[in-house]
Amino acid sequence: MLAARPERPLEDLKDPMPPFVSLRVFEAAARSGSFARAAEELGISAGAVSQHIRSIEEFAGQPLFRRLGRGVELTEAGKSAFAHASAAIAEMLQAGRAMRSALRGRRISISTAPSFASKWLIPRLSQFQELYPDTEVRMSADMTLTDFSGSDMDLAIRYGPGGYEGLHCERLMTESVVVVCSPRLLEGQTGAKTAADLINLPLIHDDAPERDPSCPTWGMWFAARGLRRADAERGLRFNQSSLAIEAAIGGKGLALAKRQLALGDIADGRLVAPLSEAEAPVNFAYWLVWPRGRRFEPAQMAFLDWLRAQAIEGDSAADHTA
Incomplete structure (x- = not known):
């Protein structure tokens, strides 16, 4: 032996x-x-x-x-x-x-920017949870881009130009800019329908780091309409789009808001879009991204299908509020 x-x-x-x-x-x-x-x-x-x-x-x-x-x-x-x-x-x-493949069949991990999470995704999540009560959603909301090689994220929603190297990119929604403010800000003003009607109102600036170069500043916005405003760079400034929108809801001034992020507050009457002009489309969009070749479990596939349906529904609602 x-x-x-x-x-x-x-x-x-x-x-x-x-x-x-x-x-x-x-x-x-x-x-x-x-x-x-x-x-x-x-x-x-x-x-x-x-x-x-x-x-x-x-x-x-x-x-x-x-x-x-x-x-x-x-x-x-x-x-x-x-x-x-x-x-x-x-x-x-x-x-x-x-x-953990069995567990992953009941879980979705997603990364997105804080403003998109708070103003667009989170208000809709209850619908997904009603449809899929056994699926756990894990969300990471931060400003850094997800590095899939060093994280356990299933997918991310990015606001940007698309075409991210090494990743599958699917456009979820386009974006545009709309002037918004609290209804209280317009009290005492009748028929504010043009840029000239807003020339003396306080301004709010969105200085989010993911800013689209095609998104106008207030100075650019007024100049494009043949108006000059000497104090166009003054006013409250925020490093997150959601904070700029919240300041507008609070009656602090006018904001050049991303339509998708402001849509819920417009629909609920917390914000109004006072101008009769069309919204200005921008070059950036919201993209679903994940590593090429990644295999998704049922929970991730269900969440992707739900996101796509929500984007279509949101665009339809935006068309009706325009």
């Missing part, structure tokens, strides 16, 4: 594995070019990121990063390691998806 072979300590292996958690931190820091952004993405402290980077550099026996003033860049050894680490993390995430 053969004697049992003694177990070999992992540390005695010829090619020891790098510490996995530290490897994932290294991959996030290398991909983002920042320890701070890696900490934010992974939900850990900046100190923990630094500790994991020290650990992985001790394993490597050499520096993997050059510390710069506002970020970091990879050394040659770091660049070589990152190519493999990125592929390894992507494969680990795919393995996790495969392990």
Whole structure:
């Protein structure tokens, strides 16, 4: 009878594995070019990121990063390691998806910008939950673009030009700009139907980082109508479209709002679109994006079909309110 072979300590292996958690931190820091952004993405402290980077550099026996003033860049050894680490993390995430395929059939994870989430998607979610009560929706609302190689997101909704490299892109909805304000702002004014009727009202500015270059500023908007307003750049400014819309609802001024985001508030009477002119289409649109070749489970397919139907219904409602 053969004697049992003694177990070999992992540390005695010829090619020891790098510490996995530290490897994932290294991959996030290398991909983002920042320890701070890696900490934010992974939900850990900046100190923990630094500790994991020290650990992985001790394993490597050499520096993997050059510390710069506002970020970091990879050394040659770091660049070589990152190519493999990125592929390894992507494969680990795919393995996790495969392990949880039964659960994924009852769950959808989606990423989108906060303004689109709060003004368009969340108000409609109850309809989806009524249709699919056993499906869990997980939503991540932030301004950063989803990196599918480093996250467990099924799909994302992006506002932009489309054509994102390496991703399947499907246009969900077009967008246009409409002047909106609270009905209270027009109290005492009768028949405000032209740009000239609005020349003295306070202005609200949408400075969201995903701003479409074809979306006019107030100065451009008035100039296109043959009007000059010296204070066109003054007024409240917000870094999220939803906040600009909320300020308009609160009677703080006129806003050049994205139609899709303002549609619900117009329909409910919290906002009015006082001008008789047509809305101005913009170049950006809302896109459904996910990695090419991704296989969806029933929950994701149901959510995609529901989103498409909601977009068609929303466009129909917009046509009736125009």
